[in-house]
Amino acid sequence: MITESKPVVTATMTLDGREVTYTEGETIYEVARRANIEVPTLCYDPRLEPFGACRLCIVEVEGGRNPVASCTTPAVAGMVVHTQTEAVEKHRRTLLELVASENPEENINPLRGYASQELNQLLEKHDVQPGRFQGKHSGTSNKDDNPFILRDYNHCISCYRCVRVCAEQEGDHAITMMNRGFEKQITAEFDIRLKESACTFCGQCVQTCPTGALGDRKAMRAEAQKEDFKKTRSVCPYCGVGCQVDLLSKEDRLVGIQPAMDGPANEGALCIKGQFAFDFVQHEDRLSKPLVRGEDGKLHEVDWDTALDRAAEGFKKVRQQHGNHAIYGVASGRAPSEASYTMQKFIRAGFGTNQIDNCSRA
Amino acid sequence: MSNPLADMDKPDVIFCIGTNMTECHPVAATRIKQAIKRGAKLIVADPRKISLANMANLYLPLRVGSDVALLLGMAHVIARDGLVNRSFINDRTDKGEAFLEHVQQFTPQWAAKISGLNPCDIEQAAHWYAQAERSAIYYTLGITEHICGVDNVQSLCNLALMTGHIGREGTGINPMRGQNNIQGAGDAGAVPANYPGFQPVTDPLSQEKFKQLYGREMDPEKGITKVSALNECGKSIHAMLIDGENTVVSDPDRSHCLRSLESLEHLVVIDIFLTETAELADVVLPATAWGETDGVCVNTERRVQRLRQAVPPHGEAKPDWWIISQIAQRLAVPGFEFESAKDVFNELCSLSPIYAGLDWDRIEKAEYQWPVPEKDHPGTPILHVDEFKNGRGLFSLIHYRDPAEVVDENYPVWLTTGRRLEAYHTRTQTGRAAGIDYLLPEESLEVNPENLAEWNLTDGGYANLTSRRGTVKIRVKSSGRSPLGTVFCSFSFNDVPVNILTGSGYDPVTETAELKVCPVRVEPA
Numbered sequence: 024m025i026t027e028s029k030p031v032v033t034a035t036m037t038l039d040g041r042e043v044t045y046t047e048g049e050t051i052y053e054v055a056r057r058a059n060i061e062v063p064t065l066c067y068d069p070r071l072e073p074f075g076a077c078r079l080c081i082v083e084v085e086g087g088r089n090p091v092a093s094c095t096t097p098a099v100a101g102m103v104v105h106t107q108t109e110a111v112e113k114h115r116r117t118l119l120e121l122v123a124s125e126n127p128e129e130n131i132n133p134l135r136g137y138a139s140q141e142l143n144q145l146l147e148k149h150d151v152q153p154g155r156f157q158g159k160h161s162g163t164s165n166k167d168d169n170p171f172i173l174r175d176y177n178h179c180i181s182c183y184r185c186v187r188v189c190a191e192q193e194g195d196h197a198i199t200m201m202n203r204g205f206e207k208q209i210t211a212e213f214d215i216r217l218k219e220s221a222c223t224f225c226g227q228c229v230q231t232c233p234t235g236a237l238g239d240r241k242a243m244r245a246e247a248q249k250e251d252f253k254k255t256r257s258v259c260p261y262c263g264v265g266c267q268v269d270l271l272s273k274e275d276r277l278v279g280i281q282p283a284m285d286g287p288a289n290e291g292a293l294c295i296k297g298q299f300a301f302d303f304v305q306h307e308d309r310l311s312k313p314l315v316r317g318e319d320g321k322l323h324e325v326d327w328d329t330a331l332d333r334a335a336e337g338f339k340k341v342r343q344q345h346g347n348h349a350i351y352g353v354a355s356g357r358a359p360s361e362a363s364y365t366m367q368k369f370i371r372a373g374f375g376t377n378q379i380d381n382c383s384r385a
Numbered sequence: 386m387s388n389p390l391a392d393m394d395k396p397d398v399i400f401c402i403g404t405n406m407t408e409c410h411p412v413a414a415t416r417i418k419q420a421i422k423r424g425a426k427l428i429v430a431d432p433r434k435i436s437l438a439n440m441a442n443l444y445l446p447l448r449v450g451s452d453v454a455l456l457l458g459m460a461h462v463i464a465r466d467g468l469v470n471r472s473f474i475n476d477r478t479d480k481g482e483a484f485l486e487h488v489q490q491f492t493p494q495w496a497a498k499i500s501g502l503n504p505c506d507i508e509q510a511a512h513w514y515a516q517a518e519r520s521a522i523y524y525t526l527g528i529t530e531h532i533c534g535v536d537n538v539q540s541l542c543n544l545a546l547m548t549g550h551i552g553r554e555g556t557g558i559n560p561m562r563g564q565n566n567i568q569g570a571g572d573a574g575a576v577p578a579n580y581p582g583f584q585p586v587t588d589p590l591s592q593e594k595f596k597q598l599y600g601r602e603m604d605p606e607k608g609i610t611k612v613s614a615l616n617e618c619g620k621s622i623h624a625m626l627i628d629g630e631n632t633v634v635s636d637p638d639r640s641h642c643l644r645s646l647e648s649l650e651h652l653v654v655i656d657i658f659l660t661e662t663a664e665l666a667d668v669v670l671p672a673t674a675w676g677e678t679d680g681v682c683v684n685t686e687r688r689v690q691r692l693r694q695a696v697p698p699h700g701e702a703k704p705d706w707w708i709i710s711q712i713a714q715r716l717a718v719p720g721f722e723f724e725s726a727k728d729v730f731n732e733l734c735s736l737s738p739i740y741a742g743l744d745w746d747r748i749e750k751a752e753y754q755w756p757v758p759e760k761d762h763p764g765t766p767i768l769h770v771d772e773f774k775n776g777r778g779l780f781s782l783i784h785y786r787d788p789a790e791v792v793d794e795n796y797p798v799w800l801t802t803g804r805r806l807e808a809y810h811t812r813t814q815t816g817r818a819a820g821i822d823y824l825l826p827e828e829s830l831e832v833n834p835e836n837l838a839e840w841n842l843t844d845g846g847y848a849n850l851t852s853r854r855g856t857v858k859i860r861v862k863s864s865g866r867s868p869l870g871t872v873f874c875s876f877s878f879n880d881v882p883v884n885i886l887t888g889s890g891y892d893p894v895t896e897t898a899e900l901k902v903c904p905v906r907v908e909p910a
């Protein structure tokens with residue numbers, strides 16, 4: 024059974040000479056982040072259990088022999104921590120150089136995924152040039168014809184974020200690590216195509232990958248378009264969970280979706296529908312003009328005034344012949360609330376009846 | 386939902402019934418997976434061995450349509466073994482004694498006979514649910530799409546009331562809404578019995594209020610439901626305005642539905658595609674799609690959130706509220722001078738008690754779950770904390786009823802319908818999203834491998850599925866998810882119009898169709 028919540032215990036420690044308060048159970052990294060002290064990370068994702076693989080987040084603790092990974096080390100009362108000493112900086116640089124050497128130099132387009140710029144931004148910030156170690160690249164691109172997820176293992180730095188998000192967040196265990204060291208590569212179970220694995224194509228691995236080794240293939244179709252993309256916060260149009268999303272658009276085109284990490288219902292998660300099924304919006308089958316049925320029994324394109332007049336005329340005629348109750352309104356559970364509100368007002372204010380329903384019964 | 390989604394990893398016992406959550410509400414299901422990891426017990430009741438069943442500590446493979454029997458049996462065990470929450474029953478509910486006496490007749494053995502379950506599993510479920518500190522119930526259409534849908538829901542309420550598993554964190558009765566804004570449509574008053582904010586149309590005070598607001602006498606009678614309206618087409622209903630619903634494919638008994646809409650004198654459809662329903666219309670009006678317009682939607686936990694425009698409308702498409710307002714103005718109905726979605730939403734807030742503390746700007750950050758009765762109210766993540774909506778919780782004395790049609794010689798197999806992860810509803814949207822076909826190119830009928838041989842079917846071959854209303858040809862797929870004697874498919878594909886078969890009956894109260902149960906015959910095609 025889950026235990027009742029305990030009272031919060033707070034204590035203080037010293038971070039870069041500042042005294043800071045923390046709650047028992049917080050890691051040094053979490054305390055630093057709250058104190059607005061920037062510590063670089065690569066294998067860290069706030070939604071996942073700390074992992075301690077990349078060692079980029081190391082800090083010095085006074086009295087300790089070696090630097091420790093701040094993302095896995097719990098804060099202790101009275102602890103004195105330095106996050107930016109020369110030794111620490113040097114260590115981080117070396118690590119980044121090592122990582123950079125494993126990765127081919129390439130501009131990773133931000134359309135690949137939410138976190139895809141993390142590594143490149145760190146390299147830039149620490150002024151690290153790729154190529155110093157001339158190391159062997161780990162893994163090769165996997166041939167997988169699925170239309171959603173690119174797997175480009177030349178860029179993989181073995182941070183395990185994709186594996187962990189799949190196991191911890193999704194509970195799907197669709198991807199695992201194969202081999203070790205430079206040979207290691209992230210792959211679906213037994214190196215099969217994702218389609219044959221337990222993968223549900225929720226896209227979580229893509230969005231957490233800090234290098235673009237995993238990419239959103241649908242969004243990447245728009246890479247060639249030069250403009251920057253714009254992000255617009257909205258809500259997934261499918262089920263009632265109401266996951267928040269950012270719509271990615273270039274000029275007038277909707278090009279992709281990314282999860283909102285702070286969406287109250289989803290906290291960064293999405294499913295295949297919310298992540299990948301957005302392009303009905305600008306599909307060629309969309310109705311672009313009003314239609315009315317002509318003498319010939321077929322629907323014809325007309326202008327708005329003609330269509331609206333005809334729509335209103337029909338209701339007028341039915342009201343005259345059969346009375347107010349003969350007119351019925353069906354509102355949509357898919358359209359925004361304003362549609363349902365105006366629909367019920369149309370029926371109630373227009374005809375004085377309650378002949379209105381929505382499609383929840385079907 | 387009585388409780389917020391964020392509560393889903395807090396219960397000690399989670400009881401999922403009639404919900405294929407991993408496919409229909411996948412992101413909510415991830416929270417259940419996390420609860421399990423934290424040590425919560427999961428009970429799953431579903432006729433099909435859905436993936437949630439594979440995660441369960443206790444799986445109850447009940448016969449389709451026998452939910453009430455299971456729930457009565459559980460209530461019996463809880464009462465018999467003294468696991469009721471006496472103080473909750475005394476302080477917060479009515480008719481408790483009558484209910485406890487009522488359930489004495491429904492032994493687990495009785496429930497087992499009807500549901501096909503093992504009586505000791507029913508006992509186990511009852512014990513776990515009642516004894517935990519926090520137990521929560523989650524359900525979806527597997528509970529409501531039955532002739533006894535209301536009985537099912539009330540049976541679940543009975544369980545929560547007798548154990549006091551409601552009104553606290555990590556408890557509650559939590560229906561998961563299927564469509565992104567079905568909650569918002571009800572909130573906005575698009576129902577025959579309520580004005581916006583669930584103010585009853587039969588309440589004289591509310592009638593007076595809306596008479597003032599809308600400037601005309603209000604009908605003191607409820608309207609008829611959509612299901613009745615479809616039956617009345619050509620009789621008492623002669624014109625319809627349908628917004629964004631593909632009635633022909635999504636509703637039961639498709640041929641009846643087609644005939645109904647065709648018999649109207651005037652049909653106006655607002656949609657983003659020329660759906661099978663729009664094709665029947667006299668006037669089709671193109672609406673803006675998601676991503677092309679601003680608006681509000683309300684999720685399953687009553688959270689009021691903003692939808693925002695990212696790209697310009699396709700062609701000449703217009704927002705739904707604009708289109709309806711234009712028709713209203715042409716009929717000289719006053720009060721439709723809206724200039725933006727914001728105008729419309731703010732009017733809704735001004736006359737709905739549950740939104741009274743909200744307006745367009747306040748919901749910018751999506752932090753409110755209704756009711757929000759006044760400005761600077763924090764919203765209500767958990768319902769029924771100190772009091773139920775109407776004061777006290779009322780037990781209902783339910784009896785089990787058979788489905789409208791049961792299997793017999795001619796129709797010996799249970800068909801149950803539902804949804805799939807990759808397809809949404811009638812696929813007007815997912816069917817047009819690039820790549821989805823890669824995963825789900827067509828519909829198929831899931832048949833238990835043992836039944837395959839017995840019915841002379843081959844995996845990947847075709848079968849004819851026949852009910853009292855018609856026949857549908859469908860590809861066959863061998864699947865251990867289907868129990869013996871029960872087959873499953875979704876209604877998402879227009880070329881496999883499964884809703885030709887369904888429609889055997891309706892819940893007498895809500896008139897929701899019994900889509901979950903339909904006796905059929907399965908023959909090689």
Ligand code: SF4
Pocket residue numbers: 178179180181182183184185186209228231232233234235236237
């Ligand atoms: S594919 Fe990306 S997320 Fe996964 S281990 Fe490699 S770099 Fe990390």
Ligand code: SF4
Pocket residue numbers: 259260261262263264265266289292293294295296297298409410411412413
């Ligand atoms: S992303 Fe999936 S779970 Fe979330 S609202 Fe959309 S359809 Fe529902």
Ligand code: FES
Pocket residue numbers: 063064065066067074075076077078079080081092093094095
């Ligand atoms: S972020 Fe701490 S070890 Fe990687």
